[in-house]
Each structure stands twice: as structure tokens, then as C-alpha cells.
Amino acid sequence: xxxxxxxxxxxxxxxxxxxKGRLKFFAKAIGETDPVYTDEAVAAAAGYKSLPAPPTFAFxxxxxxxxLWDNIAxxxxxxxxxxxxxxxxxxxxxxxxxxxxxxxTTISKIYDKKGGALEFIHEDTTAKNQxxxxxxxxxxxxxxxx
Amino acid sequence: xxxxxxxxxxxxxxPIRLETDPISRTTLALYGGASGDHNxxxxxxxxxxxxxxxxxFAHGMLAMAYLGRAVTSWVPQSAxxxxxxxxxxxxxxxxxxxxxxxxAEKMEAGSEKLVRLDLAATNEKGESKAAGEAVVALS
Numbered sequence: 001x002x003x004x005x006x007x008x009x010x011x012x013x014x015x016x017x018x019x020k021g022r023l024k025f026f027a028k029a030i031g032e033t034d035p036v037y038t039d040e041a042v043a044a045a046a047g048y049k050s051l052p053a054p055p056t057f058a059f060x061x062x063x064x065x066x067x068l069w070d071n072i073a074x075x076x077x078x079x080x081x082x083x084x085x086x087x088x089x090x091x092x093x094x095x096x097x098x099x100x101x102x103x104x105t106t107i108s109k110i111y112d113k114k115g116g117a118l119e120f121i122h123e124d125t126t127a128k129n130q131x132x133x134x135x136x137x138x139x140x141x142x143x144x145x146x
Numbered sequence: 147x148x149x150x151x152x153x154x155x156x157x158x159x160x161p162i163r164l165e166t167d168p169i170s171r172t173t174l175a176l177y178g179g180a181s182g183d184h185n186x187x188x189x190x191x192x193x194x195x196x197x198x199x200x201x202x203f204a205h206g207m208l209a210m211a212y213l214g215r216a217v218t219s220w221v222p223q224s225a226x227x228x229x230x231x232x233x234x235x236x237x238x239x240x241x242x243x244x245x246x247x248x249x250a251e252k253m254e255a256g257s258e259k260l261v262r263l264d265l266a267a268t269n270e271k272g273e274s275k276a277a278g279e280a281v282v283a284l285s
Contacts, residue, residue: 030177060182083206
């Protein structure tokens with residue numbers, strides 16, 4: 001069982017660059033063909049300062065901070081036992097290529113079900129851009145299969 | 147395609163449908179690289195077998211990315227206010243993802259007219275893989 005003392009564990013703020021080439025690669029990987037995600041002229045015409053990050057990409061940027069693996073390791077959970085249970089986003093402002101986004105992740109809940117056969121870890125993350133604007137809030141639920 | 151108008155949208159409408167190609171090992175390798183999720187469970191069959199799985203399986207967030215694609219094919223991403231997904235079953239190599247989005251609720255919050263969409267991702271047999279909601283603002 002995961003020690004509940006880890007509730008409240010907060011990773012130090014970490015900043016990630018939003019790279020244009022990475023956004024194009026991500027669009028390819030998810031089969032996204034809307035040119036707003038790959039053609040800067042189309043993105044500009046849609047009002048973006050550069051290529052926009054698709055809806056789930058904030059999660060990918062947050063993964064760059066290593067907070068998931070850092071938290072998992074701190075709690076002593078084997079990587080092979082985890083599943084992604086759910087994911088939520090609240091959007092406040094666009095994230096675009098060229099932005100530098102700072103993430104901070106806090107473990108907000110740890111609990112178990114089925115007599116400990118399944119454990120759940122909730123992690124809340126804030127994402128702020130280089131101007132200090134809160135661009136997105138994320139919540140990740142990790143399931144541990146014991 | 148014009149943007150949908152709040153007045154033209156009714157609860158029960160099903161404006162969103164997307165069907166992907168079957169998920170291949172290449173899909174998972176590209177998604178692993180592009181997403182930055184390098185968990186070997188999704189890209190290394192030796193690791194997956196050692197962990198007790200029969201094969202690698204898809205990242206949950208790949209299914210959510212498909213849900214996101216489906217939503218932004220209906221409204222521009224600037225209309226998206228919130229988006230959540232529960233992963234209900236593992237998606238295996240060779241399965242397709244079929245996304246259906248229905249209008250579940252129309253509401254107003256502050257000065258915004260909002261539509262809540264119920265989103266479902268299944269495989270080609272209709273077996274649930276992920277379910278979620280998106281809230282979008284319409285004019």
C-alpha cells in the first residue's frame with residue numbers, strides 16, 4: 001500500500017519549451033490533418049501567434065517535467081503496474097510554439113479500492129506560460145494494479 | 147464548414163464521429179516519441195511480456211488525442227473550455243478507435259453559451275475504450 005504521507009507532495013516548478021517541430025510530429029502521430037496545427041500561415045489566420053498545441057498536448061509537455069516518474073519512484077510503485085485511469089484539462093489560454101510553460105504538480109489524493117487490489121493516485125498540475133498566465137490546469141489519475 | 151451556432155444545436159444531436167485506422171506498432175512508436183511518454187509498456191514487447199502482458203498496448207492518451215481531434219473537427223480549439231476522459235479498457239494493437247460525440251447539455255455561464263458533449267471511444271466492435279466530456283463555447 002502506498003504511504004498516505006505522499007499526499008501533498010509537490011514537484012518543484014519546471015519549465016518546458018513548446019517546440020514547433022515537436023508539435024508537427026505530434027500532429028502526425030495522432031493523425032491530425034487540420035492545417036491549423038502544422039501550417040503557420042493557417043494558424044496565424046486563425047488568430048494564433050504560432051502553431052497551437054492540440055488539446056491533449058499540455059499533458060505531453062507536463063510529462064517532460066518527469067513529475068509522473070518522479071512521484072511513482074518516490075512512492076515505490078513499479079512502472080509496470082500503473083495504468084492511466086483518467087485525465088482532465090481546463091483551458092484558460094492557448095499554448096503555442098515558442099511558449100515556455102512552467103508546470104507544478106501536487107499529489108492531491110491517494111486511496112484504494114477492492115481491498116487494496118487497486119490504488120488510485122490523483123495529481124493536480126498547473127501550467128503557466130512565460131508571462132505568468134495560467135494557461136491550463138490538469139488532473140491525472142493513475143491506477144496501480146496490485 | 148461554418149462553425150456551429152448555439153441556437154442550432156439541440157440536446158441529443160450527434161455532431162461528432164471519427165474513425166481511425168487500426169492502431170499499429172508504428173502508431174505506438176510515433177505516439178511514444180511525439181508525446182514524450184516513453185513508458186516501455188507501449189513500445190517494447192519484451193518489457194510488456196516481462197510485466198505479464200501479452201503484447202504492448204496503446205497509450206490511454208492516444209485515445210484521448212483522438213477524442214480531441216474529433217472535438218476540434220467540429221469546433222475550433224479556441225472554443226474548448228474543458229475536456230476530460232476516463233480510460234475504460236486497454237486498446238490493443240490492431241484495434242480501431244471510433245469516436246462519437248453527442249450534445250448532452252446546453253447552458254450559460256457568465257457571458258458564455260456552453261455546450262457539454264458526451265464523448266465515447268470504442269473499438270470497431272463497439273467495446274468501450276474511453277469515455278469523456280468536453281465543454282465548448284458557441285456563439
